[in-house]
């Protein structure tokens with residue numbers, strides 16, 4: 001039936017070419033195809049229509065099975081809730097609150113969203129209800145079932161619990177990869193992409209110039225090419241109607257005269273002599289020789305405050321596509337200027353003065369850009385004096401850097417005493433209660449929206465080689481956001497966190513939409529979608545690996561060597577069982593490598609390669625736990641060799657650059 005329709009189209013094209021009549025063939029095509037109409041034209045809704053047609057075509061095995069049309073009575077209409085007079089409870093602001101409504105019966109009906117990006121989310125949810133699964137980014141990451149598409153029925157109404165759902169751009173990747181990842185983010189319902197820095201350059205340079213152990217030849221990119229990638233990435237975020245965030249550390253380097261493209265963590269900073277006076281004065285010297293993101297300034301100076309406000313406003317004016325621009329101080333603690341005007345005030349007093357200056361400058365220029373301010377490092381201490389003149393301009397970002405993920409966010413007990421601010425002698429914060437207590441101090445003077453910016457998938461996930469154990473804390477963190485008066489989570493993380501599988505990053509997105517989802521239910525669904533009929537066995541194996549690798553122990557030791565916990569003694573024994581567990585699971589992998597859907601086969605392929613990596617890795621960590629540093633070094637060398645040999649298979653799911661930063665033994 002499907003094939004005959006496809007043939008009819010071919011015949012129609014052929015007969016047109018030969019001058020024959022085509023009317024009959026075209027008519028039968030229009031009658032059978034699912035027509036998709038757009039009630040509102042917005043790039044995200046146009047894209048949603050194209051995606052719906054594409055995936056219905058893939059399901060039917062016929063690219064013409066569904067078509068976007070302009071006629072007034074299509075079979076499926078896409079548009080805003082308001083186009084159809086539909087209401088979803090809890091949508092206070094349709095521009096900010098994402099909600100979806102689907103009422104399709106026998107492939108006729110309505111797919112709607114509260115705003116254009118939600119229409120796209122609704123299309124992907126509709127496709128999921130029809131059996132599609134989004135396993136990982138890229139064309140081989142979708143599972144699309146083969147099935148007839150003329151009798152599809154889905155009814156649902158849903159609203160995202162959190163307004164801020166996203167991740168930032170860390171990682172090592174090609175432009176093709178990051179575009180496919182943004183596409184994937186929309187598929188799993190994430191609405192925010194934070195393209196950190198003024199123009200992020202290092203993520204591309206580290207990839208194209210192979211700044212990690214690799215067999216591939218370097219293919220360096222010029223600044224002009226990286227700038228083009230930057231614009232392309234931003235366009236793809238906006239094309240989906242998603243929120244684009246930008247900036248962060250780096251405006252200081254810009255203030256000192258450096259180009260935007262040199263203002264990320266690895267840029268080259270040049271500070272001319274006449275600008276040295278603007279740098280923070282520490283131990284009697286101006287803090288030169290730092291990186292673009294760790295050069296602190298003398299913030300009490302009016303010319304520094306005004307200059308920063310002007311530079312941030314210039315950036316916002318030049319890039320109206322940026323919805324939210326981050327302005328942060330430097331990326332370190334205890335670099336604060338000790339000059340006479342600075343030394344007696346907390347950095348947050350100057351921070352708020354500068355933020356107010358940015359607001360005035362944006363208001364003067366008529367720019368609506370929101371500004372994200374950061375609670376982090378020395379800015380943990382809220383100001384005593386300064387207040388926001390126009391709180392509506394801002395959004396709070398809480399970055400509990402230094403926690404060790406041994407427990408989820410906790411509300412501070414009554415009367416918890418915070419350490420006093422001490423100029424350039426501030427300790428770090430490990431305890432989540434203390435972090436949350438700092439947040440609460442800020443929330444006494446700022447009651448607007450905010451989100452958490454946390455680091456579960458920057459380093460910690462590499463210690464958890466089953467990629468399952470880390471979900472326990474992360475899921476509970478997400479569930480506790482409302483208790484902290486926060487409205488979402490923008491994850492600071494590697495973009496390429498899909499090896500051995502993508503469950504944590506998938507579950508992060510799903511839990512932000514619905515925090516009441518159970519991790520086990522999400523896991524069952526993800527693993528079945530990613531691995532097929534024997535997905536449950538893959539899940540059990542991953543749970544085993546998470547347990548045997550004891551990620552909390554090793555992560556804690558990497559941050560706080562002195563912290564000992566009951567059970568630490570048993571760590572080496574657990575690691576010694578990894579090789580056997582892998583061996584036992586081999587037959588399951590082997591029998592799945594060549595059967596079923598190609599997307600499932602690929603998932604098993606990654607597990608197969610991963611099984612070979614975790615054996616020497618477990619040996620390395622076992623040696624570490626036993627204090628045998630020479631043995632550890634040798635095992636890391638084996639890991640290194642293994643990863644290089646399998647680079648061609650894993651390079652689009654595994655960020656080896658960040659792995660070797662986490663485990664320097666493999667460098």
Ligand SMILES: [Zn+2]
Pocket residue numbers: 280281297298299300301337338339340341342343
């Ligand atoms: Zn100063």
